[in-house]
Amino acid sequence: SQELEQSPQSLIVQEGKNLTINCTSSKTLYGLYWYKQKYGEGLIFLMMLQKGGEEKSHEKITAKLDEKKQQSSLHITASQPSHAGIYLCGADRHTGNQFYFGTGTSLTVIP
Amino acid sequence: DVKVTQSSRYLVKRTGEKVFLECVQDMDHENMFWYRQDPGLGLRLIYFSYDVKMKEKGDIPEGYSVSREKKERFSLILESASTNQTSMYLCASSLGRGAFFGQGTRLTVV
Numbered sequence: 001s002q003e004l005e006q007s008p009q010s011l012i013v014q015e016g017k018n019l020t021i022n023c024t025s026s027k028t029l030y031g032l033y034w035y036k037q038k039y040g041e042g043l044i045f046l047m048m049l050q051k052g053g054e055e056k057s058h059e060k061i062t063a064k065l066d067e068k069k070q071q072s073s074l075h076i077t078a079s080q081p082s083h084a085g086i087y088l089c090g091a092d093r094h095t096g097n098q099f100y101f102g103t104g105t106s107l108t109v110i111p
Numbered sequence: 112d113v114k115v116t117q118s119s120r121y122l123v124k125r126t127g128e129k130v131f132l133e134c135v136q137d138m139d140h141e142n143m144f145w146y147r148q149d150p151g152l153g154l155r156l157i158y159f160s161y162d163v164k165m166k167e168k169g170d171i172p173e174g175y176s177v178s179r180e181k182k183e184r185f186s187l188i189l190e191s192a193s194t195n196q197t198s199m200y201l202c203a204s205s206l207g208r209g210a211f212f213g214q215g216t217r218l219t220v221v
Contacts, residue, residue, distance in 0.1 A: 033209050042117075042201055043212040088154070090210070098144075098169075099210055103153035 004089055006102035013079050014110050021074045021105045023089030029069045031092035037104070038085045046074075076107075084109045114138070117202050117213035124220050130189040132216050134202030142205040143185035144169075145177065147198040148215075154201065160185055192220045 005024045013019050023032070031050050035043040047056045049065035049072060056063050060077045076083055089102045118133035136143065144159040146169075156169030158177040166177050174196060178186040185204075189196055197220045203210040 031208055035212070040199075040215070040217065042115075042214040043203075045209065045211055048209050092208070098156060098159060099205075101154040103151070 004091055004100050004102035006087075006089060006105050008105060009103070010106040010108075012108045012110065015080060016078055019076050019079055019107070021087050021107075023072045023074070023102050025070050025091060027070070029065065029072070029091050032065055032069075032072045033090040033099075034063050034072070034074050035088045035090060036085050037088060043088065079107075079109045081109045081111055083107060115202055115204050115211050115213040117200075117216050119216050120214060122216060122218045124189075124192050124218065126193060126220055128189075128192050128220075130192050130218070130220075132187040132189075132200055132202075132218070134185045134187070134204075134213055135183050136185075136204035136211070137183065138204065138206075138211075139182065140204035140206050140211075141182070142207065142210075143179065144203040144205070144210060145175075145185065145187045146201045146203065147171070148201055149198050157187065192218075194220050196220050 007022045033048050034046040036046055037043045047063045052067045052069045054065045062075045065072045084107055086104045086106050088104045090099045115136045124130050142161050145157040146154040148154050155171050157171055157175050158169050160166045160179040163182050176188045200216045202213040
């Protein structure tokens with residue numbers, strides 16, 4: 001089965017700092033999704049990337065899918081306490097309408 | 112916006128009880144999923160359904176069953192709850208690209 005590796009597993013940054021979370025697959029990604037989860041709650045859909053080299057932004061969050069479609073990065077600029085939570089990447093499985101998920105990156109933003 | 116609603120945010124049940132977790136989506140999605148989320152293990156797929164009355168086992172179906180009598184509703188059933196089923200349960204729906212999640216149900220089995 002396809003696995004998604006996220007790094008780092010946890011991150012503590014000071015408010016205002018930039019940060020990057022990575023999601024790496026051993027196989028070509030055909031659809032890559034980023035989600036944010038506040039502690040104890042469900043997943044909120046952030047962005048979907050499908051094409052190699054694609055980049056999308058929403059407010060201060062930018063996600064990229066590399067040309068080879070095997071790695072994605074999520075970059076937060078000028079982090080705020082509201083960015084705190086768990087960030088998960090997900091990808092389409094090749095067979096059936098199912099998804100893989102990374103194990104998540106826990107982000108803490110210190111005021 | 113897609114809305115996926117899970118019937119309970121928090122549940123506490125006793126060992127051996129039959130437990131129903133309900134999930135409703137309002138976007139006419141064909142595919143619905145149940146996951147459990149545990150620290151260090153991420154999201155693991157329990158069951159999914161791609162049509163009414165259709166169901167497929169995911170990665171960890173043991174101890175669970177599901178029901179999909181209507182397109183908008185997908186129920187997860189714990190026939191006899193056990194303490195190792197204490198977890199966060201997440202329902203999702205999809206049209207085939209990406210999944211939209213409910214708010215989660217934190218189930219504690221005592």
